[in-house]
Amino acid sequence: MARTQAADFDKRREAIMDTAAGLYASKGFLGASVAEIAAACQTSKSLIYHYYPSKEDILFDVMDSHVQSLVEAARAIDNTESDPVAKVHRIAAALMALYAGHEANQKVLLNELGNLPADRRAIIIDHQRQLLDLLDTVLLALRPDLADDKARRRTLVMMLFGMLNWTHTWFNPAGAIKNHEIAEMASSMFLAGLDCGTPTPAAP
Numbered sequence: 001m002a003r004t005q006a007a008d009f010d011k012r013r014e015a016i017m018d019t020a021a022g023l024y025a026s027k028g029f030l031g032a033s034v035a036e037i038a039a040a041c042q043t044s045k046s047l048i049y050h051y052y053p054s055k056e057d058i059l060f061d062v063m064d065s066h067v068q069s070l071v072e073a074a075r076a077i078d079n080t081e082s083d084p085v086a087k088v089h090r091i092a093a094a095l096m097a098l099y100a101g102h103e104a105n106q107k108v109l110l111n112e113l114g115n116l117p118a119d120r121r122a123i124i125i126d127h128q129r130q131l132l133d134l135l136d137t138v139l140l141a142l143r144p145d146l147a148d149d150k151a152r153r154r155t156l157v158m159m160l161f162g163m164l165n166w167t168h169t170w171f172n173p174a175g176a177i178k179n180h181e182i183a184e185m186a187s188s189m190f191l192a193g194l195d196c197g198t199p200t201p202a203a204p
Helices: 009-027 034-040 045-051 055-080 084-101 103-111 118-142 150-165 179-194
Strands: none
Touching: 009 034, 009 045, 009 055, 009 103, 034 045, 034 055, 055 084, 055 103, 055 118, 084 103, 084 118, 084 150, 084 179, 118 150, 118 179, 150 179
16 A cells, blocks of 8 residues: 655655755765665655655756756846846846855756766756856847857856856855855956946845
8 A cells, every 4th residue: 555645745855855965965976875865864764765766866856956946046037137237146146045055956966967867867957058048148138249159158158157156165155255245256257258347236
């Protein structure tokens, strides 16, 4: 007889996912076992398998939930902000806020994608591409002269993400510089490179 799904099923899955994200980030996907995830969650391996059929399923959720939150945050700004310069500042700030709060997920997303099978890897890559395409549209509004140069636009967008994506390797949330200040530095450098001006954004 199949086990009845608990009322807090989704909450428990999320707790397992968050715990696994920390282990995958510190030990690598291949180095972290289901037994270790269960021990860290103070539960049994059999209960972990009740919520997730495999360790790979947990890995996918760690990545997918994180990258979808990035896309949703950027889309919300894109839908409510008309000024492309302000969009760059606000999207950078929103992404940094999510990176700073989910360092383990970000590290796993950047380092463990190759451990997903091709079909699931394609889903994550598609979400990432949506984020890049959104910023590409903003860049086009700033530099319409690049309309026929997609390769250059994509390179410029990737350079912006390059300044933000790896901050988890060195950023100290308790340090003197806060995540919104890093976002402002990165977006200002990006916009200055485009010669689009860098108005001071509103305080977060």
